[in-house]
Amino acid sequence: MARQPDGPPPPPTVQRLRLRYTKRGPLRFASHRDLARALERALRRAQVPMAYSAGFSPHPKISYIGAAPTGAASEAEYVEIGLAERRDPEAVRAALDVSLPPGIDVVECVEAVEGSGSLADRMEATRWRVDLAGIEPEALVAAVEAFLAQEAVLVAKRTKNGTKDVDARAAVVRARVSGEAGCAILHMVVRQLTPTVRPDDVMAALAAVADLRPPTPPRAVREAQGRLDDSGDVADPLGPDRAVRSCCQEGRAQV
Amino acid sequence: MTGESLYPRLEPLLAQVQKPIQYVGGELNAQVKPWDDVAVHWALMYPDAYEVGLPNQGLMILYEVLNERPDALAERTYAVWPDLAALMREHGVGQFTVDAHRAVRDFDLLGVSFATELGYTNLLEALDLAGVPLHSVDRDESHPVVVAGGHAAFNPEPVADFVDCAVLGDGEQVVGDITDVVAAWKQQGRPGGRVELLARLTRVDGVYVPRFYAVTYTGDGAIAEVLRTRDDVPARVGKRTVMDLDEWPYPKQPLVPLAESVHERMSVEIFRGCTRGCRFCQAGMITRPVRERTITGIGSMVEQGLKATGYEEVGLLSLSSADHSEIGQIAKELADRYEGTNTGLSLPSTRVDAFNVTLANELSRNGRRSGLTFAPEGGSERIRRVINKTVSKEDLVRTVTTAYANGWTQVKLYFMCGLPTETDEDVLEIADLAVEVIRAGREASGRKDIRCTVSIGGFVPKPHTPFQWAGQASADTIDSRLKLLREAINSDRRIGRSIGLRYHDGKPGVIEGLLSRGDRRVGRVIERVWRDGGHFDGWSEHFSFDRWTTAAAEELAPFGVDLDWFTTRERTEDEVLPWDHLDSGLDKEWLWEDWQEAISEEEVGDCRWTGCYDCGVCPTMGTEIQIGPTGRSLLPLTVVGR
Numbered sequence: 073m074a075r076q077p078d079g080p081p082p083p084p085t086v087q088r089l090r091l092r093y094t095k096r097g098p099l100r101f102a103s104h105r106d107l108a109r110a111l112e113r114a115l116r117r118a119q120v121p122m123a124y125s126a127g128f129s130p131h132p133k134i135s136y137i138g139a140a141p142t143g144a145a146s147e148a149e150y151v152e153i154g155l156a157e158r159r160d161p162e163a164v165r166a167a168l169d170v171s172l173p174p175g176i177d178v179v180e181c182v183e184a185v186e187g188s189g190s191l192a193d194r195m196e197a198t199r200w201r202v203d204l205a206g207i208e209p210e211a212l213v214a215a216v217e218a219f220l221a222q223e224a225v226l227v228a229k230r231t232k233n234g235t236k237d238v239d240a241r242a243a244v245v246r247a248r249v250s251g252e253a254g255c256a257i258l259h260m261v262v263r264q265l266t267p268t269v270r271p272d273d274v275m276a277a278l279a280a281v282a283d284l285r286p287p288t289p290p291r292a293v294r295e296a297q298g299r300l301d302d303s304g305d306v307a308d309p310l311g312p313d314r315a316v317r318s319c320c321q322e323g324r325a326q327v
Numbered sequence: 328m329t330g331e332s333l334y335p336r337l338e339p340l341l342a343q344v345q346k347p348i349q350y351v352g353g354e355l356n357a358q359v360k361p362w363d364d365v366a367v368h369w370a371l372m373y374p375d376a377y378e379v380g381l382p383n384q385g386l387m388i389l390y391e392v393l394n395e396r397p398d399a400l401a402e403r404t405y406a407v408w409p410d411l412a413a414l415m416r417e418h419g420v421g422q423f424t425v426d427a428h429r430a431v432r433d434f435d436l437l438g439v440s441f442a443t444e445l446g447y448t449n450l451l452e453a454l455d456l457a458g459v460p461l462h463s464v465d466r467d468e469s470h471p472v473v474v475a476g477g478h479a480a481f482n483p484e485p486v487a488d489f490v491d492c493a494v495l496g497d498g499e500q501v502v503g504d505i506t507d508v509v510a511a512w513k514q515q516g517r518p519g520g521r522v523e524l525l526a527r528l529t530r531v532d533g534v535y536v537p538r539f540y541a542v543t544y545t546g547d548g549a550i551a552e553v554l555r556t557r558d559d560v561p562a563r564v565g566k567r568t569v570m571d572l573d574e575w576p577y578p579k580q581p582l583v584p585l586a587e588s589v590h591e592r593m594s595v596e597i598f599r600g601c602t603r604g605c606r607f608c609q610a611g612m613i614t615r616p617v618r619e620r621t622i623t624g625i626g627s628m629v630e631q632g633l634k635a636t637g638y639e640e641v642g643l644l645s646l647s648s649a650d651h652s653e654i655g656q657i658a659k660e661l662a663d664r665y666e667g668t669n670t671g672l673s674l675p676s677t678r679v680d681a682f683n684v685t686l687a688n689e690l691s692r693n694g695r696r697s698g699l700t701f702a703p704e705g706g707s708e709r710i711r712r713v714i715n716k717t718v719s720k721e722d723l724v725r726t727v728t729t730a731y732a733n734g735w736t737q738v739k740l741y742f743m744c745g746l747p748t749e750t751d752e753d754v755l756e757i758a759d760l761a762v763e764v765i766r767a768g769r770e771a772s773g774r775k776d777i778r779c780t781v782s783i784g785g786f787v788p789k790p791h792t793p794f795q796w797a798g799q800a801s802a803d804t805i806d807s808r809l810k811l812l813r814e815a816i817n818s819d820r821r822i823g824r825s826i827g828l829r830y831h832d833g834k835p836g837v838i839e840g841l842l843s844r845g846d847r848r849v850g851r852v853i854e855r856v857w858r859d860g861g862h863f864d865g866w867s868e869h870f871s872f873d874r875w876t877t878a879a880a881e882e883l884a885p886f887g888v889d890l891d892w893f894t895t896r897e898r899t900e901d902e903v904l905p906w907d908h909l910d911s912g913l914d915k916e917w918l919w920e921d922w923q924e925a926i927s928e929e930e931v932g933d934c935r936w937t938g939c940y941d942c943g944v945c946p947t948m949g950t951e952i953q954i955g956p957t958g959r960s961l962l963p964l965t966v967v968g969r
Contacts, residue, residue, distance in 0.1 A: 099351070099353065114637060289342035
């Protein structure tokens with residue numbers, strides 16, 4: 073039989089806020105767990121009135137959504153927090169931003185609209201930019217064409233239970249190349265599948281189909297994530313929450 | 328060009344290693360000062376992995392104290408894991424600081440804090456990665472002065488060839504004195520080169536420069552004498568002691584890492600020193616006398632620290648926290664202050680005392696009630712008299728039972744194995760104790776799911792303690808006693824399944840023993856082990872007993888001594904010990920008497936309550952006990968963090 077802690081239950085959640093934050097500079101080396109720890113402490117320093125779970129080990133109500141892999145930078149990480157008292161979203165954003173280390177910048181905060189569905193469900197795809205120092209754009213173009221021409225490209229992925237083959241090709245919705253001499257840039261939209269196909273997996277696929285092997289580790293940035301729109305691009309996942317309020321809110325943040 | 332950032336060259340390597348976040352710095356409350364704005368540059372190293380080193384209070388304190396000086400900067404560096412070390416060697420990137428990623432090679436001083444001797448090989452690895460010659464005598468003016476500190480520095484002889492100086496005692500003030508000396512020497516155009524700088528440093532109280540002392544040996548391998556090679560250095564070097572802790576409320580801005588660390592909480596040191604007189608405890612012996620921080624000083628450190636960090640838990644740190652003269656009031660008033668804020672308070676180190684359960688109840692009011700830890704250290708009443716940690720079996724069982732009755736379901740008991748005069752029976756009594764604790768606990772709490780974890784470490788005799796003369800138990804002795812204990816605990820499954828047993832085999836303890844009581848000859852063993860690939864010796868997956876024993880056998884043979892000579896051999900009263908010229912304030916005759924009393928199972932009191940028994944520290948060091956009660960109290964905070 074479960075014991076109950078003494079005292080009244082914690083106050084309920086009265087407001088849910090959805091935040092977009094970044095992982096820039098050296099902070100790209102932070103893991104999901106590192107970010108979670110940093111965020112929880114920052115919420116305390118910023119004195120955000122968090123709602124807590126009940127029980128012997130109360131935890132603040134925080135839902136993390138689809139974290140970018142360790143080593144990848146991001147302009148579009150999302151988290152949802154539950155508050156026990158209502159607060160102005162912009163004030164929370166500013167206070168939290170100050171309390172987090174430079175590089176983890178809280179760039180947007182909107183109130184979740186009840187009934188608008190879960191934020192996690194809106195994360196269908198990511199738009200990635202991958203800089204490949206030491207690779208010529210022409211070489212990358214050729215490799216990407218070879219890759220896209222395939223039906224499937226299986227790459228071995230390390231998982232908790234050993235390695236597993238995943239199809240990197242199936243996840244890539246579209247891909248395009250830019251860049252300059254000596255540094256090619258890969259732009260791609262990648263569907264969020266299970267298991268996740270990451271930029272590293274696509275690089276492994278490019279190595280497999282076209283022997284493309286960058287001399288230094290590629291640098292990936294998640295530029296956006298959200299619902300896949302009709303044009304094959306990624307839509308703003310906070311759009312549905314914002315749409316309801318945009319009539320009464322001036323100067324909303326840029327996406 | 329010095330002070331340049333290595334980060335652009337390091338970054339591509341970080342993409343290829345495990346847990347890269349530990350190398351990027353940028354912790355909350357970290358500081359980066361412009362290189363050219365200051366005269367003196369300190370690199371501070373904790374010679375273990377970042378996750379172990381970052382929470383270290385000593386390093387954090389010195390980091391802040393030094394950075395507060397307008398003429399100095401301090402940055403931190405930690406041992407890098409083998410995956411990154413290999414890449415750094417391949418790409419020519421040197422040991423770096425995590426703050427501004429500057430090359431350790433560029434700094435004026437490299438301060439290394441040795442909490443344990445098992446960090447010695449990591450010092451050599453860091454020096455080599457930094458491009459600093461391993462041996463003090465091979466360094467020139469362009470190299471950092473390598474300064475060892477921490478408890479292990481009370482016998483720095485095993486690393487005497489690798490460090491330029493060792494600092495004894497509290498670091499807060501001495502780092503400032505050293506900074507002054509280095510600043511003046513640099514400003515004068517480095518007169519006399521490195522040797523002159525080191526000679527000047529010997530004039531700072533607490534600084535020992537090994538190269539100015541020569542050690543000779545007798546035919547049987549023992550030390551004949553340790554003599555100064557210059558007239559202007561002290562014959563004995565005494566430790567430093569900071570008086571009035573309220574004047575040193577550091578760390579004011581504790582570092583908060585992004586990476587996971589071994590202590591996910593902030594700590595406030597509520598007093599320093601301990602006079603309980605546990606004979607095995609080097610920390611208690613070398614940090615005398617007791618100096619308490621006042622209740623109001625503690626209150627403001629907790630308040631400032633929580634504001635600065637956002638931590639959910641505060642550890643009230645000391646060698647025996649429940650002994651603070653106002654601990655009851657501290658616990659209650661802090662708990663009152665943080666009522667309803669999900670802020671946990673904890674006492675990391677507690678004696679076996681029913682009062683501690685009351686304290687723990689108070690402290691856990693606002694946070695999580697997890698486990699309670701007690702440290703009886705010895706299994707039998709007899710052995711507890713030997714080590715001077717007297718508690719009767721009845722009191723012990725009563726205390727633990729009280730904890731279970733108060734809703735604590737997990738109790739951890741710390742013991743040592745291999746204590747002087749110990750027999751199998753002493754260790755087997757741990758099993759009786761654990762069984763009784765579970766029986767009584769089930770009855771008192773009415774619950775079947777209570778647990779008791781017995782955690783056992785092998786005892787390592789340490790310098791500057793009454794046990795410095797003792798023969799260390801061999802690894803085989805320890806292992807066989809632990810085996811007997813495990814069988815005894817498992818003999819009754821109905822009770823045994825509620826008892827967890829945690830222990831390590833006796834081998835690492837033997838090497839720690841060699842390094843703890845070693846002399847300069849042991850330096851060769853350390854260097855050999857490092858050359859053969861040894862490092863991270865505190866980690867079982869990296870520690871190789873065979874590598875150490877092979878190196879010890881071969882490197883010590885020319886001197887006619889061996890591993891056993893340094894470890895299992897009992898010393899005689901007249902033997903010159905390697906650290907005799909280093910003064911912790913303890914009178915060697917008193918230590919010997921205390922050793923004899925240990926053998927005859929006689930206890931000694933605590934000078935805070937029973938009067939002075941002439942251990943020698945206060946008169947030698949010009950210090951005194953500083954304890955309350957102050958009669959002050961903590962007022963509620965007007966604005967409390969939600």
